[in-house]
Amino acid sequence: MQRTCKKARVVAFGCQMNERDAETIAGLLAACGYEVTPLESQEGDERTVPDLVVFITCCVRENAENRALGNVAEMKRLKERNPGMIIGIAGCMVQQEGIREHIVKRMPWVDLVFGTHNIHNLPALLSRVEMGERVIEVLEAPDEMVEDLPAIRAYRHKAFVNITFGCDNYCTYCIVPYVRGRERSRAVDDILSEIRQLVADGCREVTLLGQNVNAYGKGLPPLPDGTQPNFATLLRAVNEIDGLHRIRFTTSHPRDFTSEMIEAIAGSQRVCRHLHLPLQAGSDRVLARMGRGYTLHRYLELLREVRESMPDVAITTDLMVGFPGETEEDFQCTLKAVEAARFDAAFTFVYSPRRGTRAADMPDQVDEDVKGDRIRRLIEVVNNVAGSVNQELVGTxxxxxxxxxxxxxxxxxxxxxxxxxxxxxxxxxxxxxxxxxxxxxxxxxxxxxxxxxx
Ligand code: SF4
The missing domain is CATH 2.40.50.140 (Nucleic acid-binding proteins)
Structure with missing residues (x-):
């Protein structure tokens, strides 16, 4: 059914996966006849009340969840001004049953709830809402991947391209495997044809996306030449695409980073000299309790190998403070690790318990005051190191x-x-x-x- 001149807004919270999902949701809405506010300029314009708003939510940290719920709560007021308005919530947050129940019972102004695995069904779900039904539909991860969905890309010159979905790692603090499902890789041909089309449309840089890109290829059938696709072979294949200037990828897992991947990056001139390699903590005791599968020594060895083959590489990371049981001594290990690794930049986080994860049930949760003190000290060290690393670029x-x-x-x-x-x-x-x-x-x-x- 074609709808005319209705305006829609898509608001994404959280990670690049959600930004990419926002592009697909915008594309599906446009195919349904909605005029979608450009994704770059969607922050709450109060003058125009849209006919449809879809929030794509994140649940990785408590404050992301609270921010999303706060935004949805504010929609009540807008809906009073435009009772025909449709309000939808999608994304990781609603994959959790408890949150879904909260929305269903406490937010009656929400018309549509759908999860990360039924985005492709949005046109059908929307038709049901337009017929007056309140639709709550959240599926488990499907076996088959749906390809060739329409998208309105946020930028012309650069684009995100999914290569894997989900995660099998179950780090003890992380909710992602529960809400994004088990790890699945897209077929090499589907990825390459998406990138070729992007390049034909003017794209010059792609970022390959996955929760753990280094695990790419597991479970895929062998290629026609009998080899098993993996992240290194994928990088080499993408590097062959003419017209593409730059290839980036995120996120890498230190445990799954192989020498073959380092060779593939170093040998592919279009692959950028930047690795985002989350360390999370500098204490081996904390890393083991997080279930990360590496020690600080192994991590630093990996950096040494990477820097030996690519001296100009930039290394960025994620660091967490206040994981259950983290002592001052453990925290000092993280500070020392920042100095030893000489990170170009780091995203720093305060641990927040996520219901259903193993760490949330660990007994020795760290005091909020202690977490606050540690994050301030960590940021100071991270910024000092990053500032001195960047100083070396002056004059280049x-x-x-x-x-x-x-x-x-x-x-x-x-x-x-x-x-x-x-x-x-x-x-x-x-x-x-x-x-x-x-x-x-x-x-x-x-x-x-x-x-x-x-
Ligand atoms: S690798 Fe660990 S932190 Fe990353 S998404 Fe998977 S479970 Fe979460």
Whole structure:
């Protein structure tokens, strides 16, 4: 059924997987006749009350969940102004039964709830809502993957491309395997044809996405030449695509990172020199309780091997403080690990218990005050290290892909180096997103670099 001139807004919280899902949901809504607000400019415009809002939620941390629920709660007011408005909630949060029940009972203004595994059914679900039904439908991970869904991409010059879905690792703090299902890999041909189409449409950079990209290929049938596809062979195949300038990938798991993958990255000139390799903690005791499957020594060995074959590589990480049982001594190990690893940047998190995970039931939960103190100290060390790593780039010339004008200062351009560092330089008319320019770096802080075109 075609609907005309109705306006929809898609609001995504959380990770890049959700951003990618938002593009597909926007594409499906457009195919249903909705005019979808551009994904880049969707933050709550109060003047226009849309006919449909879909929230794509995250449940990895408690504050992400609270933020999503807060936004959905605010929709009650908008719906009073436009009673015909449809409010939908999708994503990881609603895969959890308890949250779903909360929404069903306490948020009667929500019309549609669907999970991470039935996005492709959105047109059918929406038709039922439009007929007056309140639809709550959340499925388990299917065996078959649905390909070729429409999408409205957030950017033309760069794109996310899913390569795996779900995760089999069950790190003891993590809710993802419970809400995104078991690990499944897309077929090599499906990934390559999606990227070729993106390139034909003007895309210059792809980021291959998965909860654990290094596990790519498990369970796939052998290729026609008899070899088993894996992440290294996939990278080499993507590297062959003409017209593509840059290949990125996230997230890697240190336990599954092999020497073959390091060789594939080092030998593929389109693959960027940036690894996001979550360490999580510097204490072996904490790493074991997290179920991460590596020690700090093994992690640092891996960094040594990576840096030996790619001296210009940037390493970023995720670090968590306040995991159950973390002592001051354990925390000191994390601080020392940051100094030893010389991270280019780190996302730092405070542990928050997620119901249903093993860590949530561990007895020795850390005090909130102690967590607050540790995260402040960790951020200070991370920023000092990142600032001094970035200082080494002053005076060098970096290849930068243009993203556009800086959001904070439109007299400056913004773009990224191959190491994924943000660079600002004076705006020049005619520069388009996706173009490559050389920038001489003149100043460096912990988060950004500044320079001039050279
Ligand atoms: S690897 Fe661990 S932290 Fe990452 S998604 Fe899987 S279970 Fe969660």
């Amino acid at each position: 010339v970096q290849e930068v892909m243009v993203d556009g004008l800086s959001e904070r200062d439109p007299s400056m351009m913004a773009g990224k180096t191959r190491q994924n560092k943000t660079v600002h330089w004076p705006a020049r008319p005619g520069l388009e997103p996706g173009q490559l320019v050389n920038v001489m770096i003149q100043q460096a802080g912990a988060f950004t670099l500044r320079g001039v075109e050279s």
